[in-house]
Amino acid sequence: MQDKENIETEIPLQKVPASSVQIYFRLLGYVRSSWVYLLLSVIGYVIYAAMEPALAALLKHIVDIVSAGNISESRLLIPMAILGVFIARGVGTFLGNYFMAKVANNVVFDLRTHMFNKLVLLPSSYYHSIPTGRLLAKLTYDTEQVIGSITQAIRVLLREGLTVVGLLGYMIYMNWRLSLLFLLVVPLIGLVVSYASKRFRKLSTRIQNAMGGVTDVASEAIKGHEVVKIFGGSEYEIERFHKAAHENRRSQLKMEMTKSLNIPIVQFILAVMMAILIWFALSPSISSHMSPGDFIAFLTAAGMLGKPIRQLTDVNSILQKGIAASYSIFDFLDLPEEVDKGQATTTAFKGHIEWRDMSFKYPGAEKQTLTNINLSLPAGKTLALVGRSGSGKSTIANLIARFYDVDDGLLSIDGVAINDYKLTELRSNIALVNQQVVLFNGTIRENIAYGSLRDTAIENVVEAAKAANAWDFIQELDHGLDTMVGENGVLLSGGQRQRIAIARAILKNAPILILDEATSALDTESERAIQAALDGLMANRTTIAIAHRLSTIENADIIAVVDHGEIIEQGSHSELLAKNGAYAQLHNQQFSEIPL
Ligand code: ADP
Numbered sequence: 001m002q003d004k005e006n007i008e009t010e011i012p013l014q015k016v017p018a019s020s021v022q023i024y025f026r027l028l029g030y031v032r033s034s035w036v037y038l039l040l041s042v043i044g045y046v047i048y049a050a051m052e053p054a055l056a057a058l059l060k061h062i063v064d065i066v067s068a069g070n071i072s073e074s075r076l077l078i079p080m081a082i083l084g085v086f087i088a089r090g091v092g093t094f095l096g097n098y099f100m101a102k103v104a105n106n107v108v109f110d111l112r113t114h115m116f117n118k119l120v121l122l123p124s125s126y127y128h129s130i131p132t133g134r135l136l137a138k139l140t141y142d143t144e145q146v147i148g149s150i151t152q153a154i155r156v157l158l159r160e161g162l163t164v165v166g167l168l169g170y171m172i173y174m175n176w177r178l179s180l181l182f183l184l185v186v187p188l189i190g191l192v193v194s195y196a197s198k199r200f201r202k203l204s205t206r207i208q209n210a211m212g213g214v215t216d217v218a219s220e221a222i223k224g225h226e227v228v229k230i231f232g233g234s235e236y237e238i239e240r241f242h243k244a245a246h247e248n249r250r251s252q253l254k255m256e257m258t259k260s261l262n263i264p265i266v267q268f269i270l271a272v273m274m275a276i277l278i279w280f281a282l283s284p285s286i287s288s289h290m291s292p293g294d295f296i297a298f299l300t301a302a303g304m305l306g307k308p309i310r311q312l313t314d315v316n317s318i319l320q321k322g323i324a325a326s327y328s329i330f331d332f333l334d335l336p337e338e339v340d341k342g343q344a345t346t347t348a349f350k351g352h353i354e355w356r357d358m359s360f361k362y363p364g365a366e367k368q369t370l371t372n373i374n375l376s377l378p379a380g381k382t383l384a385l386v387g388r389s390g391s392g393k394s395t396i397a398n399l400i401a402r403f404y405d406v407d408d409g410l411l412s413i414d415g416v417a418i419n420d421y422k423l424t425e426l427r428s429n430i431a432l433v434n435q436q437v438v439l440f441n442g443t444i445r446e447n448i449a450y451g452s453l454r455d456t457a458i459e460n461v462v463e464a465a466k467a468a469n470a471w472d473f474i475q476e477l478d479h480g481l482d483t484m485v486g487e488n489g490v491l492l493s494g495g496q497r498q499r500i501a502i503a504r505a506i507l508k509n510a511p512i513l514i515l516d517e518a519t520s521a522l523d524t525e526s527e528r529a530i531q532a533a534l535d536g537l538m539a540n541r542t543t544i545a546i547a548h549r550l551s552t553i554e555n556a557d558i559i560a561v562v563d564h565g566e567i568i569e570q571g572s573h574s575e576l577l578a579k580n581g582a583y584a585q586l587h588n589q590q591f592s593e594i595p596l
Pocket of ligand 1 (some may be wrong): 396
């Protein structure tokens with residue numbers, strides 16, 4: 001809820017409307033590296049456009065020759081010329097279209113890779129503030145809208161625009177007075193176009209938002225299908241999806257309606273113009289000096305203008321769609337990245353962690369999540385955080401890796417505030433195993449030796465798997481370490497996945513280890529085995545362990561009880577039991593809950 005409010009207040013600020021021109025220029029910036037292809041494409045379209053007046057000119061010759069009665073001379077020449085014109089037009093079309101597609105695909109490639117590069121650098125708060133579906137739609141749908149905009153719009157603008165220029169040029173050359181009349185109608189077309197373009201822009205933004213809605217609902221329903229089934233949410237989800245799809249259809253139809261109206265209106269204006277033109281053309285004072293060939297060629301050229309002008313007006317909807325998509329893409333590319341101003345570098349931490357009057361509030365949240373945390377965790381020791389769910393344990397642990405910035409009080413490692421470390425440096429010293437194990441689509445080996453560990457020798461991977469008590473089950477799989485795990489590791493049980501995550505942390509061999517309910521997915525049998533592995537792993541490093549089952553953290557050097565974002569008790573297991581306070585109460589509760 002708090003997150004939502006956060007987005008609503010932030011997005012309008014980020015959407016300071018950049019004018020369409022600025023957006024074009026920014027998009028053009030992406031085209032710059034493909035300028036050779038763009039040039040080839042322009043050459044293609046110039047050839048294409050030149051062939052239109054050439055056809056009209058050819059027609060003039062045919063008519064003049066036929067009316068003069070000396071056909072025999074040109075009997076072969078004219079058909080050859082017709083073939084020549086069409087061959088040139090074909091070559092022009094190919095060059096233009098193919099190289100334009102090449103430019104567009106390069107742009108989309110660049111946009112997508114830039115967006116992904118950005119994505120991995122964004123702060124955790126961003127990931128929490130936007131539904132996955134919306135984010136995926138940005139990477140896929142929005143970038144494709146841009147491809148549509150770039151290829152189609154520039155193609156039509158160039159090809160048809162040049163054709164219009166060529167034909168008009170020819171017409172002016174033939175009879176400038178008649179052409180002037182013709183040009184009078186152009187502003188009228190301009191009016192229709194500008195009206196339609198405004199509407200398109202509004203509509204395409206709506207369609208895009210509705211598209212996001214469709215993917216949001218679907219992706220939630222897919223991810224949460226078990227919850228949907230068990231809690232009887234199918235009808236609710238169906239209704240939600242129906243609504244989103246309905247909104248999408250409505251907007252699409254509205255768009256089509258404007259588009260469909262746009263074409264006949266422009267065509268009618270053209271017809272009126274043609275009628276007036278013919279009326280004037282038939283007046284002796286204007287066209288007395290024109291030969292029959294001139295006359296027919298002029299009208300043909302004017303008639304030929306219809307198609308390119310129509311297409312030019314149509315290009316607006318495509319262009320506006322692209323612009324709307326570019327807004328969303330550039331907004332994303334302009335998001336601030338994780339702050340990384342730290343300078344301090346030490347290759348290996350000792351791992352002494354100190355919290356001094358540290359308070360923390362999630363961005364956009366109303367109330368304080370953590371208040372006045374004071375703790376000192378000497379290097380190599382273990383801190384266990386216990387307390388009710390939602391009390392702030394994970395937040396304390398996550399702040400060490402700077403998933404969020406601490407700006408109230410101090411959190412330091414080896415005497416240096418964590419904000420002063422370079423982020424990569426800080427994180428390379430921390431290993432993390434959390435409750436929601438993330439496995440990537442790849443082999444088990446790739447999942448254990450992930451990221452900066454990917455070049456680790458196989459013996460070390462095996463050793464880590466053994467230490468995490470995962471080697472036995474890995475060996476039993478058909479392909480051992482090279483077994484592919486499905487997306488998110490669907491082929492493995494919860495306990496097996498957790499052990500792979502532990503192996504990953506063991507392999508990282510970092511001085512600071514965060515275990516956030518790391519043994520929660522394990523059955524008692526494997527928990528015991530893993531606990532032994534974890535005990536070994538924790539022995540020589542600073543560990544922060546969050547455990548629901550108190551039995552797993554009894555040996556911790558310091559146990560801190562967190563309640564409503566505050567540490568209400570700290571000490572060793574025996575000290576806290578002797579104190580008979582909150583910890584003792586939790587302990588007794590769990591003890592009585594465990595069936596004997
Ligand atoms: P615990 O680990 O003890 O269950 P957490 O540290 O996960 O507790 O959460 C502490 C509080 O912070 C809760 O009230 C939770 O709603 C809130 N919280 C957790 N994550 C976020 C987040 N990304 N944005 C805003 N609030 C959050």
